[in-house]
Amino acid sequence: MNEAAVSRAARPAHERRRVSVLGATGSVGQSTLDLLRRNGDQFVVEALTAGRNVAGLIAACHEFRPAFAAIADPALHTALRDGVAGLAMATGSGDPAIAEAAMRPVDCTVVAITGFAALQPIMAALGQSRVLALANKESLVCAGPMITARATSLGTSLVPVDSEHSALFQLLACHGRDSVERLYLTASGGPFRTWSLADMARATPAQAVAHPNWDMGAKISVDSATMMNKGLELIEADRLFGFPVAMVDVVVHPESIIHGMVAYADGGIFAHLAPPDMRTLIAHALAWPRTLATPVARLDFAQLGQLTFEIPDSSRFPALGLARDALRVGGAAPTVLNAANEAAVEAFLAGRVGFLDITRVVEELLSRAPNGRLAEINDVLAIDQDTRRQAAALMAAGRLVSAPTSRSQG
Ligand code: NDP
Numbered sequence: 001m002n003e004a005a006v007s008r009a010a011r012p013a014h015e016r017r018r019v020s021v022l023g024a025t026g027s028v029g030q031s032t033l034d035l036l037r038r039n040g041d042q043f044v045v046e047a048l049t050a051g052r053n054v055a056g057l058i059a060a061c062h063e064f065r066p067a068f069a070a071i072a073d074p075a076l077h078t079a080l081r082d083g084v085a086g087l088a089m090a091t092g093s094g095d096p097a098i099a100e101a102a103m104r105p106v107d108c109t110v111v112a113i114t115g116f117a118a119l120q121p122i123m124a125a126l127g128q129s130r131v132l133a134l135a136n137k138e139s140l141v142c143a144g145p146m147i148t149a150r151a152t153s154l155g156t157s158l159v160p161v162d163s164e165h166s167a168l169f170q171l172l173a174c175h176g177r178d179s180v181e182r183l184y185l186t187a188s189g190g191p192f193r194t195w196s197l198a199d200m201a202r203a204t205p206a207q208a209v210a211h212p213n214w215d216m217g218a219k220i221s222v223d224s225a226t227m228m229n230k231g232l233e234l235i236e237a238d239r240l241f242g243f244p245v246a247m248v249d250v251v252v253h254p255e256s257i258i259h260g261m262v263a264y265a266d267g268g269i270f271a272h273l274a275p276p277d278m279r280t281l282i283a284h285a286l287a288w289p290r291t292l293a294t295p296v297a298r299l300d301f302a303q304l305g306q307l308t309f310e311i312p313d314s315s316r317f318p319a320l321g322l323a324r325d326a327l328r329v330g331g332a333a334p335t336v337l338n339a340a341n342e343a344a345v346e347a348f349l350a351g352r353v354g355f356l357d358i359t360r361v362v363e364e365l366l367s368r369a370p371n372g373r374l375a376e377i378n379d380v381l382a383i384d385q386d387t388r389r390q391a392a393a394l395m396a397a398g399r400l401v402s403a404p405t406s407r408s409q410g
Helices: 003-008 027-038 054-064 074-083 094-102 116-125 138-154 163-175 197-201 218-226 228-241 278-287 319-329 333-349 357-367 377-397
Strands: 017-022 043-050 068-071 090-093 106-111 129-134 157-160 180-187 248-252 258-264 269-273
Touching: 017 027, 017 094, 017 116, 027 043, 027 054, 027 106, 027 278, 043 054, 043 094, 054 068, 054 074, 068 074, 068 094, 074 090, 090 094, 094 116, 106 116, 106 278, 116 129, 116 138, 116 333, 116 377, 129 138, 129 278, 138 157, 138 228, 138 333, 138 377, 157 163, 157 228, 157 278, 163 180, 163 228, 163 258, 163 269, 163 278, 180 228, 218 228, 218 333, 218 357, 228 248, 228 319, 228 333, 228 357, 319 333, 319 357, 333 357, 333 377, 357 377
Parallel strands: 017 043, 017 106, 043 068, 068 090, 106 129, 129 157, 180 248
Antiparallel strands: 180 258, 258 269
């Protein structure tokens, strides 16, 4: 057998990494399964979960044969159980079953559930999973200090999957934290980068989710269109890397080739470049601290021609300033920012509010954020629920401020 054939030959199960994928039916989840499919000799799938896409979950179970699968919607449990009958695996439904999937001892848990719903599974996975490959950013925004403290005390490594944070994580690992002068998060600018406010006021959900570079789930696509995604990422960077927020800049880079940059005191800047394909970043987390080959298209600089950069326009995209405000205020404010945003994005996607109303709802709710520190996860859950109630009442009453917000990007 030649060397390539040896490396392709299946390794014994105990030598393969055990991986659970939470949110296996979504955009990041499917990209993860693609990598697991291509590297079946290196990984064993322990658990898979989904929200409501039971057909997608059943198909993944037939292909990857996990020991356990869970669907968040309890009404779909019978369909799941019947769909995997004969596969010698266990199934469950509802939030407790998602947490049960997260609690299975594995080498790596990929957290690709969207939104605040990932928080409890993340808390459940800490200590059970050697590595948490974190795509979900909303949980870090809401409960970052609790997640990082618990990860440290229970010995779980947090490896970011979000492209900008994966880039910074890799750059800081290579070049160190000493004499870091600035961190740069790049932003594509989203589908409305060049749109006027008048056009954005009429934007439809279909237009908002049509991202120019990335193929992502609906919620993060809308976040990208408002640039709240970058606001959430500023807070995520604070949680993961702990540099003062004044040291973190956002630069619009429409080609989405550079994902993050770190500037050092000697004037040098290191950048992480890769095509806009999440499989590069997921592969890094799956194999960390090793490397996994991917089929991602390689960069062709002659074809690229040029890379361009812009300063974010804070008058058309006030979300960045709102996120900086929330981070500065601290306490409940980041949780309020996230919950108001999730509620408003859901309402926008359902056609109940306009595109510009999303950041108006966030700004209004942020102005009402209660003072005080969040001591435990139950405090975070309570603030989240209360904010969603207030956001629903605000949107139902149609009492949104009429003028678009305009904040400086601090
Ligand atoms: P998707 O909407 O494509 O997928 C979300 C996944 O979560 C699906 O499997 C979905 O199940 C599941 N899910 C939804 N609601 C629940 C719930 N209440 N309980 C349990 N599972 C649930 O999202 P993305 O893959 O785009 O994003 C996932 C996360 O990764 C987000 O936090 C996002 O910000 C982050 N991220 C995504 C990137 C991307 O390129 N997509 C890039 C960087 C970060 P079902 O399919 O059944 O609805």
